[in-house]
Amino acid sequence: MHRPVARLLRPLVRLFVRSGITFPVIVDLLRELYVNVAEREFTLPGKEQTDSRVSLLTGIHRKEVRRLRGAGAPVAEVPTGLSRTSAILARWLAAPDYTDAEGNPLPLPRSSEAPGPSFDALVSSVTKDVRPRAVLDEWLDRRIVAIDAENRVSLLEAAFLPRGGDDQQLYYFGRNLHDHIAAAVSNVTAQAPAFLERAVHYDGLSEEVARRLEKRSRALAKTALQNANRDAYVASEREPGGNWRWSFGIYVFSEEVPDEAPGPDAPPTGGEEAP
Incomplete structure (x- = not known):
């Protein structure tokens, strides 16, 4: 798990450094989250969750576990x-x-x-x-x-397109990444993939082709999102509500990778994959 987790965290660390969020701050947050997740999501049937068990699951000292238990996970309130x-x-x-x-x-x-x-x-x-x-x-x-x-x-x-760095963009930053990662984690830990989580990717492209594909992807994404929103709106208006939520997301990304790029004569490689 180390290599995929390191790749996953790298853009976040870049954001933390750029935003002035230092390593000790992240350590404190992770410590609280480790305790909260272990306390709430790794209970044994019919048994009370103890400080010792949470400490065993997380590697955090029992004194710290006792201090942090019950603090509650950070709440993502909708502005x-x-x-x-x-x-x-x-x-x-x-x-x-x-x-x-x-x-x-x-x-x-x-x-x-x-x-x-x-x-x-x-x-x-x-x-x-x-x-x-x-x-x-x-x-x-x-x-x-x-x-x-x-x-x-x-x-x-x-x-x-929320303004860069405002409350609305930061809310969706947390919500969308949470849902995408949660879907991928569920697929990795389940016997069979539970959620659709796939991507089309090609390497070795020229900048012109990459930008043209990005533009085309935006048009396709806009159509798909509008159709999904229309279906969800009709369903929510006609049928009774409940306790479930649903998300449908699309992302597009391109970057230059000079250190890893194939030679100019090498054919592009790509495909469609899912974890």
Whole structure:
């Protein structure tokens, strides 16, 4: 496990160093997480989880285990603004009243005084706690929407791109990576793969080809995500709720690897793989 874990952690360590999160801080966090996971997820049926057992599982001294037990895992709370924004966007991208025949979000008149669906009606259908005008002003400032020549509110590509380093991006950084890693871990530890977790990859490409593939991948991903959101929205509107959650994610990555790249005459290599 050492080599794949080292490769997994390397980008995170790069982020930690860049963000000023020092090694002792990460050690303290890992110590707390080790105790929390062992305490909650490695219990024996019919037996109380003891400090000694947690210490044995984690390698952490019993005094530290006793101090840290019951502290609770870090809670990933959804920022209020993000929860509201996500709900409104999901409806705009999925509800038949707010999309065209091809499933694209319609430009919306600003006021409910106009016939048909409007931006005011969209916001009001999701939340009564914030005025539609306040949402519009916020979204205009964040460049999520724009006002077109016909005075309609149009959704921009930036709606799907939180600002770098803000609370919304950091929330999804933690959530998306957690779910991706959790799916992969489940597949590695299960008798048979439980989740879809696959990637298409090619090495030895030119920069032009890599960037062209990246652009094409973005278009494919956008279509897939919109279709998945539409299906999930319809299902959640029609069927009773429960305690389960579901995520469907896509990632695209490319980089130059001069130290490992094959010679210029070597053919590209690639394929589709899953752990």
